[in-house]
Amino acid sequence: MMPGQSTPGPKKRPNFSLRDINQSNPFNSFSKVVDLSGKLNFEGKAVLHSEGVDFGAGRKYNIKMEDFSTRCEIGRGQFGVVSKVYHNPTKVTMALKEIRLQLDELQLNQILMELNVLHEARSPYIVDFYGAFFIESCVYYCMEYMECGSLDSMFSFGCPEPVLARIAHAMVSGLKFLKDQFGVIHRDVKPTNVLVNSQGEVKLCDFGVSGKLNASLAKTRVGCENYMAPERIKSGASDQGYTVQSDIWSLGISLVEAATGKYPYPLNGRPTTSVFLIMQDIISGPAPSVDPARYSELCRDFITVCLHKDPSERPSYAQLLEHPFITKSQAADVDMAGWAQAALTHRASAA
Template sequence: MLPGQPTPGPKKRPNFSLRGIQQHNPFESFSKVVDLSGKLNFEGKAVLHSQGVDFNAGRKYNIKMGDFDSRCEIGRGQFGVVSKVFHRPTKVIMALKEIRLQLDELQLNQILMELNVLHEASSPYIVDFYGAFFIESCVYYCMEYMECGSLDNMFHVGCPEDVLARIAYSMVSGLKFLKDKFNIIHRDVKPTNVLVNSSGEIKLCDFGVSGKLNASLAKTRVGCENYMAPERIKSGASDQGYTVQSDIWSLGISLVEMTTGKYPYPLNGRPTTSVFLIMQDIINGPAPSVDTENYSEECRDFISRCLEKDPNDRPSYAQLLEHPYLVRYQNTHVDMTGWAQNALRSSPSSS
C-alpha cells in the first residue's frame, strides 16, 4: 500500500443470490406443450406420447418405436430423417419421419398442422397416415411408404405427355381436396413434395407449412422460394396476402420441371444459383414454357394457364380439372405402373 492511501475496508463479496432477479427459462414458454411426463400436449387438439397420439375428437393411434425394424434411410432434411421401416404388428412397410423438436412456436404449429391434415385426410391423392408418437426431443410420423420416392427421382426416365397429365390431375385433385376439406393452402408445392409408388399413384405430402385461408387469403412467406408465385414473393414485404392461385403457379413450375428434368430458372441459361436473382426472374421475367416438339398444344396451354403472371388470370382447381388436356387422358389408358416401375428399376439409388 502506498503512503497516504486510506486503509481498505473489508472486501465485498459479489452477491450471487438469484432472489429478485427475473430468470428466463426457454422451456417456460412451452410448459403447456412439452409435458414433464414425456408428452407433447397440443392443448385441446392432440397429445403425442411414446405409445402413440390421441386426438381430441377421440381418434387414437397406438404405435411406438419398439414396433419397428429399421430397414434404411430414404431421406434427410433440415430437422431430421425419413427411414424405411417394417411395422411388425401389421407386417406393413412404412415411412418413419423424424422431426427433431425445437422450442420454436412456428415449428410446433407446423407439427400440429401436419398432424391435423394427415389424420383427417381421406383422399387417394394424399399420402396415408398410420400414426405418430413422441420420444424425448423427437416427433415421429408413420406414413405410407411410396417406393419410387418423390417426383424429382423420376427425371431420369423422362415424363411422357400422358403420364404428365395423370401427375397434373392427381396434384390438382389433392390441392383441391385441401382447399375444400380444410380451407388451407399447401404453400410448398414442388416435385420433392409429391410422392410416387410402384403402382404409379401420385400423392401429396409435407403439410407442415400449409396455412389456413382467411377470407380466401393467406399470409406469411414460408415454403421454398424457387417455386413461389410472383405475388407471394412481392407480398413478403406487405400485408396483401395471396390465394390458392399461388399453389397453381407452383404446380405449373413443377410440371415444366418434369418435362425438362431440370428447374427452369434462372432464365436465359444464366449460370447462377442466387435465390435473389431467381426471384427477380420470377417477378420480372416471362413465365417458363414447354417444348413445342414433345408436348401437344393442349398440354402447353394447360401449363401456360397455370403460369399466368397475374393470379387473377389463373384458372381455379375445378376449371383445371375440366381442361381438355386432363379430360383426354382421364378417358385414355395410361401405363402409370410401367412408368413408375421402370423408374424404380433404373434409379441410380436402387439396389
C-alpha cells in the first residue's frame, strides 16, 4: 500500500515495506515492532536487524545474508521457503528459513516464540540454532541442516520397529525437555516437524505455534487439525484448556504414520480428504494402530497408550520414557545412521 491509499479490506493481507509503517491502519499498529531503521523490535525481548539478532538477556548472534553462498531451495511452506546455504565464515552448511512478514499480530507472536525456543533450547533432540536476521519484510532463521529432511520423507523406505522406537524416544525426550525446562507445549507435533540427519539423529523443529503453559494448561487452538487430540477439536476446548497430553496424542498419530507410511485418517479406507469427516473420526472413531504382523505387542501398546481418547489416561513423558518399548530399544544396537543413509539412497534412486 502506498501513502494516501485507503486501508485494504479484511481479506487482503499484503506484504509491506518499512516506509509503510506509521501510516494509516492497520500499519500503525506495527510501528512499535518494525521501525524505520530496519529493525524488528520485540519490546526488548529480541531485536532483529540486517546483521543478526540481539536477545534481551544479552546473547547476540551476528550473521547476515552476505555471509552465505550456494543457496538452493529445499522446502516451501505457507509463509516462506527453507534453503540450504553455505556459511562462508564458519564453513558450515545451514538451513535458512525465510518468513515473509505479514500484517498479522499472530504471526509476529509466532516469530518471537520460535526465536525464544530456538536460542534457549540446548538439547540433542531440538534442532540447533545459529542466528537470525531481518531484511525489509523478511525474517531469516539460521538452523542446523538436517540432510535427510523431515520424517515424512522417509516413509517410502519403511520404518522398522527398532528405528521407530528410537524415533519415539527422541520425540518424547524433546517434548519433555520443552515442558520441563521452559514450560512450553509444542502444539504442532507431526512428521513434517521431525527432522533426521545422515547420522540418524532425530530432532524437533518448528516452534512458531508453541505456547507457554499456564498452570499446566494451554488454550489457544493452533496447529495442524489432522494431528490434534480429540479434546482440542471438541467444542469449547479452547475455553477449557488442554495439557501436554494433547501432544502425546499427536506423537501417537505420527508414529502410526511413520510405521504404515500413510496418515491413518479417515478410517476404514474411505476415499475422502474432508477435514470434517477426519475430525469426526478422531473424536468418535476407534484409535488407529499398526499391523500386529509387523510390530510387536510392546510397540502396539506404546501407541495405544498415546492414543487414549481420554487425555487423563495418557501417560506422562517420564512414564513414556520408562515404557519397555523405549527402554528395550535404548539397550539394543540400532543402526540409525545406516537406516538414514539407506533412506537417502532410496529417495535419490526414486527421484
